[in-house]
Amino acid sequence: MTYTFHWEVPLQNLPEFLWGALATLEMSGVACLLGSLVAVSCALARLSKNKYLRRAATAYVEIIRNTPFIVQLFYVYFGLVTFGINLEAFSVAIITLTLNCGAYCTEIIRAGIQSIHRGQTEAGLSLGMTSWQVFRYVILMPTLRVVWPPLASQFIATMLGSSVVSAISAEELTYAGMMLESRTFRTFEIFFFLTIVYFLMARLFSLLFSLTGQKVFREAWGQL
Amino acid sequence: MPDLFIAFSYKDILFLLQAALVTIGLCAMAFSCGLVVALVIGLFRTARRFPALRWIGGAYVEIFRGTPLLMQIFVAYFGLSILGLNLPPFVAVSIPLILYTGAYMGEIVRAGVEAVPRGQWEAGRSLGMRYRQLMRYVVAPVAVRVMIPPSVGFLVQLVKGTSLAYVVGYVELTRAGYIVSQSTYATMLVFTLVGAIYFGINYPLSLASQRLEVRLRRHA
Amino acid sequence: MLKLENVHKWFGSLHVLNGISFEVSRGQVTVIIGRSGSGKSTILRCINGLEPIQEGRIRVDGELVEAHSRHVHKIREKVGFVFQSFNLFPYYTALENVSLAPRIVKGLPAAEARTVAEQMLARVGLSDKLAVYPDKLSGGQQQRVAIARALAMKPELMLFDEVTSALDPELVGEVLKVMQDLAEGGMTMIVVTHEMGFARRVGSRVLFFHEGQIAEEGPPDQIFTDPRNENLRTFIQSIL
Numbered sequence: 001m002t003y004t005f006h007w008e009v010p011l012q013n014l015p016e017f018l019w020g021a022l023a024t025l026e027m028s029g030v031a032c033l034l035g036s037l038v039a040v041s042c043a044l045a046r047l048s049k050n051k052y053l054r055r056a057a058t059a060y061v062e063i064i065r066n067t068p069f070i071v072q073l074f075y076v077y078f079g080l081v082t083f084g085i086n087l088e089a090f091s092v093a094i095i096t097l098t099l100n101c102g103a104y105c106t107e108i109i110r111a112g113i114q115s116i117h118r119g120q121t122e123a124g125l126s127l128g129m130t131s132w133q134v135f136r137y138v139i140l141m142p143t144l145r146v147v148w149p150p151l152a153s154q155f156i157a158t159m160l161g162s163s164v165v166s167a168i169s170a171e172e173l174t175y176a177g178m179m180l181e182s183r184t185f186r187t188f189e190i191f192f193f194l195t196i197v198y199f200l201m202a203r204l205f206s207l208l209f210s211l212t213g214q215k216v217f218r219e220a221w222g223q224l
Numbered sequence: 225m226p227d228l229f230i231a232f233s234y235k236d237i238l239f240l241l242q243a244a245l246v247t248i249g250l251c252a253m254a255f256s257c258g259l260v261v262a263l264v265i266g267l268f269r270t271a272r273r274f275p276a277l278r279w280i281g282g283a284y285v286e287i288f289r290g291t292p293l294l295m296q297i298f299v300a301y302f303g304l305s306i307l308g309l310n311l312p313p314f315v316a317v318s319i320p321l322i323l324y325t326g327a328y329m330g331e332i333v334r335a336g337v338e339a340v341p342r343g344q345w346e347a348g349r350s351l352g353m354r355y356r357q358l359m360r361y362v363v364a365p366v367a368v369r370v371m372i373p374p375s376v377g378f379l380v381q382l383v384k385g386t387s388l389a390y391v392v393g394y395v396e397l398t399r400a401g402y403i404v405s406q407s408t409y410a411t412m413l414v415f416t417l418v419g420a421i422y423f424g425i426n427y428p429l430s431l432a433s434q435r436l437e438v439r440l441r442r443h444a
Numbered sequence: 445m446l447k448l449e450n451v452h453k454w455f456g457s458l459h460v461l462n463g464i465s466f467e468v469s470r471g472q473v474t475v476i477i478g479r480s481g482s483g484k485s486t487i488l489r490c491i492n493g494l495e496p497i498q499e500g501r502i503r504v505d506g507e508l509v510e511a512h513s514r515h516v517h518k519i520r521e522k523v524g525f526v527f528q529s530f531n532l533f534p535y536y537t538a539l540e541n542v543s544l545a546p547r548i549v550k551g552l553p554a555a556e557a558r559t560v561a562e563q564m565l566a567r568v569g570l571s572d573k574l575a576v577y578p579d580k581l582s583g584g585q586q587q588r589v590a591i592a593r594a595l596a597m598k599p600e601l602m603l604f605d606e607v608t609s610a611l612d613p614e615l616v617g618e619v620l621k622v623m624q625d626l627a628e629g630g631m632t633m634i635v636v637t638h639e640m641g642f643a644r645r646v647g648s649r650v651l652f653f654h655e656g657q658i659a660e661e662g663p664p665d666q667i668f669t670d671p672r673n674e675n676l677r678t679f680i681q682s683i684l
Binding site: 273341343344346347348349350351352353354357361362365366369 | 492494512517518520521523524525527529530531532533534535536544545548549550590593594597
């Protein structure tokens with residue numbers, strides 16, 4: 001093996017990577033937040049009595065879940081350009097990540113809502129609770145408790161998947177790595193380092209989600 | 225109004241379909257070899273009396289599920305060339321996909337083995353069976369049936385994963401789409417087609433996985 | 445043929461078996477009674493090596509039973525075990541369930557294993573259910589298949605762990621009848637059960653387990669009509 005490793009290359013460029021990591025977190029965070037809102041709406045749409053709402057929501061979810069993220073990314077990016085809208089890559093990334101995260105979270109939330117037995121709603125009403133009270137205590141909290149672990153997993157997956165937006169030159173962690181790579185050609189060291197960074201970020205967030213869940217729902221989950 | 229039909233011809237469609245075959249080929253390679261890795265990892269993770277093996281399996285799964293697939297492809301692809309191995313691109317791209325499959329399918333294998341009720345293990349052991357016999361005659365019939373729906377679900381994930389080979393320049397369906405769109409400027413049409421092909425491959429798999437899961441639950 | 449010497453077992457800090465010693469001779473039917481948690485199921489599982497013991501010795505025909513050793517499966521070829529929850533293999537028919545172990549553990553050729561299985565299933569009265577899967581059998585039928593499965597290995601000792609406790613009352617009788625036939629045929633058996641009628645009719649002797657120890661032992665008539673141990677008296681009164 002005639003290759004000499006230059007591990008100082010990624011280590012000397014930590015500030016760039018720090019900015020990249022922050023951008024990744026910002027991007028993923030916004031996407032997960034907005035995605036959750038999309039997901040709640042679509043979950044309710046999938047459970048509604050309106051046939052067209054159901055079908056539209058199902059179509060959205062199935063299309064996103066059965067096509068690769070990178071294709072979705074290109075589609076949105078070039079699609080916007082074709083219609084004369086010139087957004088910067090960062091925004092396109094957030095839009096696509098939101099749509100992507102939203103579809104997966106829709107399924108999670110839908111399953112959570114459906115796991116609450118209808119009998120419990122009836123029990124609540126029979127005890128004299130108002131509809132709002134039933135929603136808040138019988139449906140909302142139990143649903144949140146059920147969906148929290150898989151939702152947290154999905155958020156982490158979205159953060160890891162955000163590395164793909166580098167393909168449209170959106171400025172985040174992976175793109176920072178690519179820029180450094182084109183200057184120094186130390187591909188292996190840079191991306192090995194970035195892999196570790198992503199791994200640590202994912203672990204950190206898994207811990208945070210776990211602890212938050214424990215505090216709010218008072219349940220002991222293992223690693224999320 | 226975007227003009228969708230500049231220079232786009234049936235030759236381009238053919239090119240896309242060929243690339244689709246490449247995608248399927250990558251999946252087949254990754255899944256078949258990945259399954260072997262998965263069996264090893266899954267059995268490691270369920271080794272009740274060897275904590276070291278359980279730890280190794282656990283670490284492997286955490287690494288490959290806790291890092292972006294894109295990074296895995298980069299590191300493996302460039303790592304292989306550093307090691308001096310001059311592998312054909314198909315193999316070089318398959319290797320990270322195999323390891324990725326090994327981690328996700330490994331979890332599925334573990335769940336399959338753990339789905340076998342303890343009582344059946346004990347019944348087998350009481351009849352004098354040893355580990356290999358237990359695995360083959362008691363565990364396998366139950367575990368394999370439990371593993372099938374999530375495995376089909378994973379295939380969908382794998383098909384989508386192959387699209388990331390794009391980033392190392394490998395020509396599979398997504399890069400083929402990119403190439404065609406650059407040469408014909410019919411970007412939206414091309415990517416709609418590409419998306420449709422992926423959908424055509426994955427949607428039946430998704431449906432099958434859901435149906436199989438319902439059937440499994442009914443039988444249990 | 446079975447000898448237990450001063451067996452002790454702890455589950456964590458719970459001293460579940462506290463100095464158990466007894467012997468079983470060939471042809472003897474030993475019935476073990478006692479409250480839940482008294483250690484009666486645990487001792488059975490220790491005898492065939494499903495659970496390890498921390499102190500003491502268990503010998504089957506002179507050979508030591510060591511739960512996690514590589515030789516324990518040899519002991520299990522001689523000792524049959526029937527579980528409370530049957531534990532039949534769900535994706536094999538009754539015949540396949542019974543013929544599997546003789547074929548793969550004893551190495552019998554397939555045809556011979558099949559014959560043995562058919563004989564055993566006939567013995568438990570299920571010749572007409574050979575090709576049926578467990579989920580289509582009643583609880584009593586499943587348990588009889590489980591007994592046939594253990595018998596197919598031609599064991600010298602049969603262990604029964606509360607085998608009727610999970611059955612609906614009307615199905616208990618068919619299983620007890622099979623066990624009685626076995627006993628009358630000379631099989632050495634240890635039966636953990638709550639079925640006192642069975643204990644009196646079929647048992648050669650009864651062991652009363654209380655808090656991990658053998659509090660009293662004797663022939664069934666004496667145990668049930670004239671119990672000497674205080675706890676035993678309370679126990680018998682509570683089940684009558």
